Amino acid sequence: MxxxxxxxxxxxxxxxxxxxxxxxxxxxxxxxxxxxxxxxxxxxxxxxxxxxxxxxxxxxxxxxxxxxxxxxxVPEGKQVKNRVHLDVRAAPGLAGAERMAALEAEADRLVSHGAKRLGRHEPAPPLGAGHLVMADPEGNEFCLD
Known part of the structure; x- marks a missing residue:
């Protein structure tokens, strides 16, 4: 169902x-x-x-x-790292430097809306395509994938 x-x-x-x-x-x-x-x-x-x-x-x-x-x-603030987070698919179909450039461009756009950059993970083939770790304006982590 x-x-x-x-x-x-x-x-x-x-x-x-x-x-x-x-x-x-x-x-x-x-x-x-x-x-x-x-x-x-x-x-x-x-x-x-x-x-x-x-x-x-x-x-x-x-x-x-x-x-x-x-x-x-809610009355309490964020205390620890999220156990569940959103992955924002910002570079579908792209690989390598082109993918990372698209993710960086989207990160810049989201920073202008209040997001923060937390980290960058470089591509590590065959399974790791590379992604950016971000936080929304209240510190909730999400990835640009």
Missing amino acids: ARDVQITIDCADPARLATFWAAALGYRLQGPPGDFESWEQALDAMGVPPENRNDASAAVDPEGSRPRLFFQR
Whole structure:
């Protein structure tokens, strides 16, 4: 039986991370429910107090084929290395220097959106194609692969 999947990320600033990951993946921020023209209108109608308006945010694939990313505010900060991380496939079909140049270009773009570079792993054939280790604006690790 096929199942849909949503990726949920605990964080301190859901709006910031949703915006970052939307830019990283070519997603868009999820629009407000129903006939509301804005999230402010929707949250007003729901009676959500101002201090809770950034408790959650989501980014969605405009084509609807990839998983929804849901960001929820939690009180504790990130403590250790992620046990699960996302691999952003930024250089499919490329190899060697061409692959690493494409990954570096994508890393530069994501740094301009708040990411940090953590490491570079050079190609090591036959199995290692090379990748970059990055962190999103809250320090969650991901790879450019």
